[in-house]
Amino acid sequence: MEPFTQRSPRVVGARRLTRRTEREKAGRFLAEGANAVSAALERERGFVHELFVTTRAGQAYPELVTAARAAGARVSPVTDRAAASLSETVTPQGVVAVCELLDRPLEGLLAPAAQLVAILVDVADPGNAGTVIRVADAAGADAVILTGDSVDPHNGKCVRASAGSLFHLPLARARDTDAALDACRTAGLRLLGADGHAETALDQLVLDVPVAWVFGNEAHGLPAEVLESVDEGVRIPIYGRAESLNLATAAAVCLYGSAMAVRRSSGK
Amino acid sequence: MEPFTQRSPRVVGARRLTRRTEREKAGRFLAEGANAVSAALERERGFVHELFVTTRAGQAYPELVTAARAAGARVSPVTDRAAASLSETVTPQGVVAVCELLDRPLEGLLAPAAQLVAILVDVADPGNAGTVIRVADAAGADAVILTGDSVDPHNGKCVRASAGSLFHLPLARARDTDAALDACRTAGLRLLGADGHAETALDQLVLDVPVAWVFGNEAHGLPAEVLESVDEGVRIPIYGRAESLNLATAAAVCLYGSAMAVRRSSGK
Incomplete structure (x- = not known):
């Protein structure tokens, strides 16, 4: 042929x-x-x-x-x-x-036993979205949800950055961020919003509970109304002089922080 | 004018x-x-x-x-x-x-009280190097050392990816990786080599000790002789189905794992 x-x-x-x-x-x-x-x-x-x-x-x-x-x-x-x-x-x-296409409806996305979810709000760069999906997969997350103006996860750069993980995890898209937060709340997850200006630092937190981590746009972070809706805003402590972490490395610290804490406390 | x-x-x-x-x-x-x-x-x-x-x-x-x-x-x-x-x-x-130029000689780079160092061996991509330098700075690392065939940290893409952190941290370059490992050993640091195939997983490790994390090339990881020289090879546990993490997110998990453990055990 x-x-x-x-x-x-x-x-x-x-x-x-x-x-x-x-x-x-x-x-x-x-x-x-x-x-x-x-x-x-x-x-x-x-x-x-x-x-x-x-x-x-x-x-x-x-x-x-x-x-x-x-x-x-x-x-x-x-x-x-x-x-x-x-x-x-x-x-x-x-x-x-x-x-x-990979995404499913929010409804039915989360099993009642869900322990770890990543929500991306208005994430603009497909490479970042793909890298966070890869990290979420590695950390054993139950699902990833992209909301608001987030990039299409089926974008070629996102597919590549996810290194296959896009195909491993249940994935949903929701224009309405509140609907995603509600779905996680209903599934019994604690909602933690990653926010460089938050009072609570990651190292002060009890992390061995079922959690949905909420990450915002690379440049602007989470919208104020989302920060008001989550159970707690959490900052990654900066022990040195860097101003912040980028989205993918911040997500890695938060998602693995939760994943390892849950397994530590359950004696694996 | x-x-x-x-x-x-x-x-x-x-x-x-x-x-x-x-x-x-x-x-x-x-x-x-x-x-x-x-x-x-x-x-x-x-x-x-x-x-x-x-x-x-x-x-x-x-x-x-x-x-x-x-x-x-x-x-x-x-x-x-x-x-x-x-x-x-x-x-x-x-x-x-x-x-x-920012880099200093290895000799005298590390204070006797150094707690956390990042060593990059043969890291090829300047964006990755810059991102790891940013993470190391955020995690409060005492120094970053680039060895072997690693990219020049003064490369424009590395400068940009470091988001200012390049200027915050003591930085050295050493063609000879062994010399860098020796300097860290002499400073009393435990040498941990990040290696996806290692037996020991990060969550099995006591992390609240002074440590030098050693990270390898994006595609090939650490050379066999470096893995033999370090005190322990350590893998980040993969709880889901991802094959691995990328360099920057892996470094974030390792460096913050150490930084937070040290502060947890000292009651901050």
Whole structure:
């Protein structure tokens, strides 16, 4: 079979998915690179619709092609240029999967036993969102919720930064931040808002309780009304002279702080 | 005074400092943006040699111009294009300081009371190095040491990612990683190597002791011989399904883990 070129209708159609509006319309997005594709193929049957693969990538990652066929996905050979046209990286790996959108409704997202959730409010940078999703996954979070004006987690840069974690965790988007906070409150989670100006410092806090950490925009932090809604604003103590931490490292300290405290107190 | 253009000899000379070899030769580097310049101007008199500033930036940050004059730095008005030619960002702020290189010899770097040090071995990405320096500063680290093939911390992207922290902390570079490990050992620090494959997990460790955390390259981790030299290899426990954390978030968890444990056990 002749590989598809960048002008083949299937490739042209898939390329539209690099735009948010087209993703919403189609209900699909692109996962690029061996790590992301591999994680996508571990999802339920039917989740990956199509795998675009170059000759070279097919030789480098034969297990992905096998897994895609086994999962019932269409496997479409493409030229290097066609693969590059679907890619948002400088050095494309030549494997791109067309997947179902990942987010679910808030309702039913959280199991009653949920212990740790990350909420991102108005997070603008897709790389940051992806990195926080990766950290949340590593810390064993039960879900991630993106609210307000947050970036689309299906954005190519977010998919890449999450290093596969996007496919591991239940994920929801909620325009209305209050609805997300309510869902967590109903699930019995304590709401902690990360805020550099908060009175309470992380090291003064009893952390071994079920918690939803709420993180704000990279430049502006959390909106005042969100800080009023959470149970407590919490700052990471700055022991040196730095003014602050960036979003991803702050999230790492908070999420792991909670995850390790819960396991310490339960004797693991 | 007419502002310097991008062809003025002073600007041409300063622009050379965007290259590592030229920085080594001149013993100087560029700090760009209001945050970095402000932190640079808090250093000792003579540390900032010259401040290039556009008309607009002079109006936006008059305090920087005043501080530069007070610190004995030459203040040089430049055109927008000249400032952009010294800048490595997409939207230059129009303030660039020519500073003394920051690194010191290993010898004498660590006070006998040093509690927390970060060592970066072969760290390649300047943004990562800068972010780890920022985290180390926030966690109250006593010093940061870059060894082996690590990126030059005076690289523009590293300066920016450190958000001023580069100017806050004692900093050394050592081609020879062993020399850095020895210096920390002599200072009474326990050497912990961050390693995703280590047997010991962070949450099994007694962390309230003086420690040097050793972090490796983004892709390859720590070299085998470094892992053999440290007192203990330590992995961050992965409670979910992520394969790993990225360098900056891993460093945040480790450095804050130590910083908070020390303060917890001393009752702050």
